[in-house]
Amino acid sequence: MKKTEVITRLAPTPSGFLHKGNLFNFMLNWLYARKCGGKVFLRIDDLDSERAKPEFVEAIFRDLEAIGMDWDLGPSGPDDFYKKWSQKYRTDRYVELIKTLSDKGFTYACECSRKLLHEQGVSAEYPGICRTKNLDFEQNITSLRFNREALGFASGDPIILRKDNIPAYHIGSICDDIDFGVTHVFRGKDLIESTQLQKEMASAAAISDYDDIQFQHHDLLLDSKGQKISKSAGNAAGSQEGLLIKEFAVWMGLSPQSNPIHNLADLMALPLSII
Numbered sequence: 001m002k003k004t005e006v007i008t009r010l011a012p013t014p015s016g017f018l019h020k021g022n023l024f025n026f027m028l029n030w031l032y033a034r035k036c037g038g039k040v041f042l043r044i045d046d047l048d049s050e051r052a053k054p055e056f057v058e059a060i061f062r063d064l065e066a067i068g069m070d071w072d073l074g075p076s077g078p079d080d081f082y083k084k085w086s087q088k089y090r091t092d093r094y095v096e097l098i099k100t101l102s103d104k105g106f107t108y109a110c111e112c113s114r115k116l117l118h119e120q121g122v123s124a125e126y127p128g129i130c131r132t133k134n135l136d137f138e139q140n141i142t143s144l145r146f147n148r149e150a151l152g153f154a155s156g157d158p159i160i161l162r163k164d165n166i167p168a169y170h171i172g173s174i175c176d177d178i179d180f181g182v183t184h185v186f187r188g189k190d191l192i193e194s195t196q197l198q199k200e201m202a203s204a205a206a207i208s209d210y211d212d213i214q215f216q217h218h219d220l221l222l223d224s225k226g227q228k229i230s231k232s233a234g235n236a237a238g239s240q241e242g243l244l245i246k247e248f249a250v251w252m253g254l255s256p257q258s259n260p261i262h263n264l265a266d267l268m269a270l271p272l273s274i275i
């Protein structure tokens with residue numbers, strides 16, 4: 001059955017403070033859902049438990065509150081997040097998808113270390129060195145990769161289960177979007193490749209509902225030197241929220257010159273061309 005209700009998601013990773021690019025992305029997802037009378041899902045990606053820090057989790061809630069953003073699904077605050085919503089509670093679900101892919105013959109264990117790949121001059125796509133080695137997955141010794149060979153790709157097999165036995169980002173992203181009924185994902189153009197891989201994995205695992213999710217990739221926010229913003233400039237939200245929302249409106253081409261923009265409610269009054 002086709003879903004009739006729009007659900008978008010805000011998907012911060014608490015391994016650093018949010019930057020303006022993150023907040024613009026959240027505003028876009030929020031605005032689309034609200035304009036459609038849909039729901040917003042706050043999905044905090046703490047799969048990489050070594051890099052996820054409580055101070056960054058707390059900052060996510062602080063920043064969202066500062067710009068007046070609300071959501072309908074997901075943790076209400078840091079305590080609720082740690083009690084119920086951390087991705088560690090969903091490990092079984094992620095392992096189930098990895099097992100499905102393995103059972104269907106789409107995975108292989110890989111013993112290549114980062115050092116070895118570097119020595120072999122591999123800088124971007126993994127060239128499938130271990131595809132035919134028939135290794136077993138062994139924690140701390142091998143990782144598990146998604147095999148794209150059957151899909152016609154000679155390289156670029158992503159890791160789906162890390163050496164430390166933690167499911168990789170793609171797996172969490174697919175499972176969460178499906179399980180929480182996400183219908184629309186607006187993400188940066190830097191994630192076009194991720195979207196492609198996630199679609200391939202969902203298709204390999206025969207998750208047909210995944211085809212119904214609409215993905216759109218927006219331009220990345222650039223700094224004054226034309227570089228992608230990747231680090232927080234410190235005070236992304238804070239006391240400048242009005243200015244931030246106005247800047248977002250300009251970035252979106254929402255012609256705020258004729259309409260004063262002070263808060264998210266003002267954005268709602270503007271026509272949004274992506275709908």
Ligand SMILES: [Zn+2]
Nearest residue numbers: 110111112130
């Ligand atoms: Zn390998």
